[in-house]
Amino acid sequence: MGAYMPKALTDKWSTPPHIIDQVVEEFGSIGLDPAASPDNAVSKRYFTEQKDGLKCQWLANLVYVNPPYGRILNAWVAKALEEYDSGRSKRIVMLLPSRTCTRWFHALYERLDVEIRFIKGRLKYGDGSSPAPFPSILVIIGKNPDNLSTALEIMSDRQLAEYQEAIGDDC
Numbered sequence: 001m002g003a004y005m006p007k008a009l010t011d012k013w014s015t016p017p018h019i020i021d022q023v024v025e026e027f028g029s030i031g032l033d034p035a036a037s038p039d040n041a042v043s044k045r046y047f048t049e050q051k052d053g054l055k056c057q058w059l060a061n062l063v064y065v066n067p068p069y070g071r072i073l074n075a076w077v078a079k080a081l082e083e084y085d086s087g088r089s090k091r092i093v094m095l096l097p098s099r100t101c102t103r104w105f106h107a108l109y110e111r112l113d114v115e116i117r118f119i120k121g122r123l124k125y126g127d128g129s130s131p132a133p134f135p136s137i138l139v140i141i142g143k144n145p146d147n148l149s150t151a152l153e154i155m156s157d158r159q160l161a162e163y164q165e166a167i168g169d170d171c
């Protein structure tokens with residue numbers, strides 16, 4: 001599904017609340033939502049299209065991303081892998097459409113530190129009224145973050161936000 005989709009369609013897939021509850025229960029509180037609007041952010045700290053989450057640094061212990069579902073998905077997955085590999089994000093959870101023939105899916109699939117969970121059935125996104133016309137996956141980048149030993153790892157999300165401000169990143 002690499003076809004063009006209008007913006008109203010790519011952005012409308014807000015995460016169902018039970019998925020957020022599961023993520024928080026398993027991995028702890030979400031420190032950053034880099035693809036959001038004020039009315040759908042799933043974390044106190046978030047980046048909007050205006051700030052551009054693709055350009056900002058993702059400094060957080062747990063980043064949760066449900067990006068726009070158009071062709072731009074390649075860029076969001078590449079950005080997530082870059083932020084994780086740099087050590088700026090300790091762990092990143094992504095909710096994505098299951099498109100197993102795409103470049104971005106294989107970029108995730110070939111990595112040993114990425115877990116891909118196929119969600120049974122179809123999620124009810126957005127207003128929750130009807131199931132999505134596609135299956136979804138939950139991707140965990142950083143299966144075993146205890147192996148990481150970066151200076152950033154020991155900072156709280158609040159300290160990371162302060163650090164981001166201090167280095168002049170106005171995101």
Ligand SMILES: C[S@@+](CC[C@H](N)C(=O)[O-])C[C@H]1O[C@@H](n2cnc3c(N)ncnc32)[C@H](O)[C@@H]1O
Pocket residue numbers: 010011012013014015016033034035036037040041042047048049050051052053054064065066067068069
């Ligand atoms: C699928 S919705 C996700 C909503 C919610 N944050 C969630 O996790 O369920 C994608 C959101 O990303 C926003 N968005 C689009 N491009 C963006 C960008 N470059 N940087 C940050 N946010 C962006 C859209 O406005 C929309 O609110």
